[in-house]
Amino acid sequence: MSPIRLKADFNGLFGDLLCLSHSDTCLDEDGKAVILRNGINVIAFDEDIDEMGARDDLIASGVVVVSPNWLQCNGSRWSLKIDEKGVRHQSEIA
DSSP: OOOEEEEOOGGGEETTEEEEESSSEEEBTTSOEEEOOTTOEEEEEEOOBOTTSOBOOEEEEEEEEEOOHHHHTTTOOEEEEEOTTOSEEGGGOO
16 A cells, blocks of 8 residues: 655755655645554655756655653644655655
């Protein structure tokens, strides 16, 4: 089964953690709500454009985790624990 693609705001990136949601759901690439829970493998993306004006989304893959206390105090409930591939642009994937 392929990882779910979730929309995310990469302004909520803190090292290898990306805040996904301040509620128990997050929107997928089709705008449908996905219920979050520990251990779900996902790919988070944020629409971006390259120097030529073409769409080239930022992406990060990993697993959904409960946000740590220091992030929960800002309202975050769920985060993405980013894997060793880190944050990259869609164009960097072969």
